[in-house]
Amino acid sequence: MSKTIVALDFSSKEQVIDFLNQFEEPIYVKIGMELTYACGLDIVKTVKEMGHHIFLDLKLHDIPNTVKGGMKNLAKLGVDIVNVHCAGGIAMMKAAIDGLNEGAVDGKRPLCIGVTQLTSTSKEAMNEELGIPGDVIECVKHYAKNAKEAGLDGVVCSVHEAKAIHEVCGNDFLTVTPGIRLADDSKDDQKRVATPDYAKEQGCDYIVVGRSITKSQDPVSTYNEIESMMK
Numbered sequence: 001m002s003k004t005i006v007a008l009d010f011s012s013k014e015q016v017i018d019f020l021n022q023f024e025e026p027i028y029v030k031i032g033m034e035l036t037y038a039c040g041l042d043i044v045k046t047v048k049e050m051g052h053h054i055f056l057d058l059k060l061h062d063i064p065n066t067v068k069g070g071m072k073n074l075a076k077l078g079v080d081i082v083n084v085h086c087a088g089g090i091a092m093m094k095a096a097i098d099g100l101n102e103g104a105v106d107g108k109r110p111l112c113i114g115v116t117q118l119t120s121t122s123k124e125a126m127n128e129e130l131g132i133p134g135d136v137i138e139c140v141k142h143y144a145k146n147a148k149e150a151g152l153d154g155v156v157c158s159v160h161e162a163k164a165i166h167e168v169c170g171n172d173f174l175t176v177t178p179g180i181r182l183a184d185d186s187k188d189d190q191k192r193v194a195t196p197d198y199a200k201e202q203g204c205d206y207i208v209v210g211r212s213i214t215k216s217q218d219p220v221s222t223y224n225e226i227e228s229m230m231k
């Protein structure tokens with residue numbers, strides 16, 4: 001199974017198909033809000049029929065009853081991973097799992113992971129704008145413990161917190177890490193970034209990579225290079 005999840009941050013079905021047609025084997029992809037809001041959830045069916053694994057990244061964050069109902073319907077799509085914001089709290093995360101179990105296809109629900117602090121958030125922004133004191137790693141660990149208590153399968157965090165999360169929540173608890181940059185890439189809007197090599201060293205279960213691959217001159221060779229660093 002691939003360790004690199006490619007973020008399909010495109011705005012049309014044609015762009016997605018052209019991009020995916022370059023790959024000879026199925027890969028792991030992430031369908032997020034840009035693509036879903038452009039194409040609707042039909043895009044999930046299209047990508048699934050091409051044989052790819054899917055992380056459906058809609059980051060649910062609402063009252064427990066609404067998240068439960070939303071997850072029940074998302075579970076029916078037969079994707080591999082879905083997510084919520086840990087900031088929604090333990091009751092909301094438990095409701096997400098209940099909804100996924102209710103909607104599970106053939107008794108198998110998607111994995112559910114919780115977004116801790118976005119990788120675009122710096123310590124300064126977390127302290128001053130969000131009003132959360134302390135170091136990012138403390139907040140991320142706290143959210144990860146809540147996610148585990150609620151029955152989630154793992155969290156989204158930066159590479160810099162993955163090791164600490166495995167220590168606190170166990171090695172079976174998934175760490176999915178965006179904010180991946182190759183040495184010569186710009187950071188763009190990301191703040192807590194790291195290379196694939198460092199992600200491997202820190203024991204990240206999956207890395208999420210968008211622009212470094214989708215905007216590469218040769219996406220397939222960049223993907224292969226990144227994937228080989230994670231093996």
Ligand SMILES: O=C(O)c1cc(=O)[nH]c(=O)n1[C@@H]1O[C@H](COP(=O)(O)O)[C@@H](O)[C@H]1O
Pocket residue numbers: 007009030032057083115117118119120156157178179180190208209210211212
């Ligand atoms: O949930 C996510 O996937 C996510 C969480 C997070 O904290 N940071 C983050 O960048 N992401 C997603 O990961 C992808 C990163 O894209 P690039 O910065 O282009 O590699 C985007 O699709 C983001 O939506």
